[in-house]
Amino acid sequence: MKLTSIVTQLLLAPLALAAAAPKVNQKITYDGYKVFRISTHHDAAIVKDLLKPLTTVAMNLKDEEHLDVAIAPQDLDAFDALNLDAEVLHEDLGSDIKAESKFGTYGGVSARAVPSLTWWNSYHAYADHITFYNDLAGAFPNNSEIFNIGTSVQGRQIFGLHIWGSGGKGSKPAVYFHGTVHAREWISAKVVEYISYQLLTQYSTDLAVMAIVDKYDFYILPFVNPDGFVYSQTNDRLWRKNRQTRSGSSCVGTDINRNWPYKWSLTGGASTNKCSETYKGQAASDTPENAALVAFTTTLKNSHGIKLYIDWHSFGQYILLPYGYDCTQVAANNAQQTTLAIGLKTRIALSYGTQFTYGPSCSTLYKTTGSSADYMTDVALTEFAWTIELRPTGSSSSGFILPPAQILPSSIEQWEGMKYLLPIM
Incomplete structure (x- = not known):
């Protein structure tokens, strides 16, 4: 045609x-x-x-x-x-x-047993993800724990996994990961789960992993948008936003990643239309999910600071640096960030040849206002605040419906990238 x-x-x-x-x-x-x-x-x-x-x-x-x-x-x-x-x-x-969506079965393991790698052979129901994290933290109680930062619109816990090393809990700068901010981006949860799994299971046997875990405190939130994720599994696979209703409108949902209280009021990077996929909300941080994230982020900033933030999304295969709100602006340390992004792109490609595009978010992809990475950079003073858009890309792209056979390769290539990035930051 x-x-x-x-x-x-x-x-x-x-x-x-x-x-x-x-x-x-x-x-x-x-x-x-x-x-x-x-x-x-x-x-x-x-x-x-x-x-x-x-x-x-x-x-x-x-x-x-x-x-x-x-x-x-x-x-x-x-x-x-x-x-x-x-x-x-x-x-x-x-x-x-x-x-x-032929979800794998997962009945959980004993409190001190490690989940199997077969977890990454398929997608899973939300309840199974919770069991997976409880099992993982239960198997490594000396350097990990589950924490909660607040509740979603529908009352679900916004939970995370905290991993620490020899310095003790909460003693090092933070590495801070978000997953499934957009409900339909299922692969993001699987990737952060794999990274969590490797950090814990390899800590006692791999000196390089031990050095990484001893250097940072990891705070990993796999489901920033739990209501939306559940809705994408039960009602609409392509659902993106949270499940917040607004007075006077039949449209549901706010884009949590356009709701951060930084550059929120600017135009062109989000929508004021309640029906839009990028609806920004009626006021900055007026979603309970974002309000909880802002409070927790402030706690990390005021503790030992945030070294690296990654907001994991799909799709398109991008490594996006600040900023999203203005295509003429870059971070003060953009040269260093670009060098690291080039190295990350190269390391990711070593596993399966997967090619990622890197660069400032606005000029490389599109304009975003009220976004997490911009907030992390200028308000939370994070040294490196990135968005990574995972597989797929290209003319044969399957979009958000990434086949289960690509879950493990996607996870492996990102873990290899983290093993490159984390030691040299």
Whole structure:
């Protein structure tokens, strides 16, 4: 399919692509939806306008070069008639989601036993993730523990794993990881779990890992958005935001990563539309999840400081440095950060050849306001505050629906990257 000539009178303002709003708690299957990567030829607004009459679901936010869009089955003929320059990413999105969501079973192990590596053969239900972390911390009670920073909109604990070394609990600068800020990005939870697992299981046998753990206190929060993650497993696999309701609106959810109280009021990097995937909230830090994160981050800052922060996301394979709020701004230590990012990119590629793109967040990907990495850099005074967008990328991209066979390779390559990065910071 090729992009045909389009009259220039078409509206050029960006348009949000979204499926018809489902009823509350209605399960969305996406059966028969077909996902296309549509070349925009740098006219994304025109393509979005053509798609406006169709039932669609946007699968990417960076749209200068292409749109990844799921098309409802009843609109596939109408989409074909548009004759756009497109390729197929999913023949049947619903079928691929079902294949991905055959959760592995995990009944837990004894309180002092280590979970098996088979954990990374499949995705798992949220309750099993909690059991996994309890088992892992229970197996290493002398240098790890579960902690809670607060509760979500629906009352779930926002829990984390604290890992420390020979200096004792809370005695070193923090390495601080967030996962599953956006609910549909399941691979982020698996990657931070693998890093947690390796830090603990290799501490007593690998001198390099021992040196890393003895150098820092690790604070790992695998589910910043627990309500959204559960909803993505039970109702809508492509759900992104939290599950906060707002007075006077039927739209649900706020993007926790546009809600941080730094550069929140700037325009262009988030949405004021309550239905938008990037809705920023009515005020900075007005989500309970973000309020808890801000309070805990302040505690770390005021203790021994934060050396490294990584917000793990998917997808696209990016190593993103500050800043997101302004494409002309970079961190004061940008040269050092760039050198480290180049080294990380190189080390990640050694495992499977996976290629990551690095650079300042705004100019490399897109503008974001009220984002975690910017807050960490300028308010929490974190030396290195990054966002890493995990697999996949490329023309054969499976997007958020990353096949289970890629869980372990994704985790291994990031752990190898951390073994490079952490000793030299």
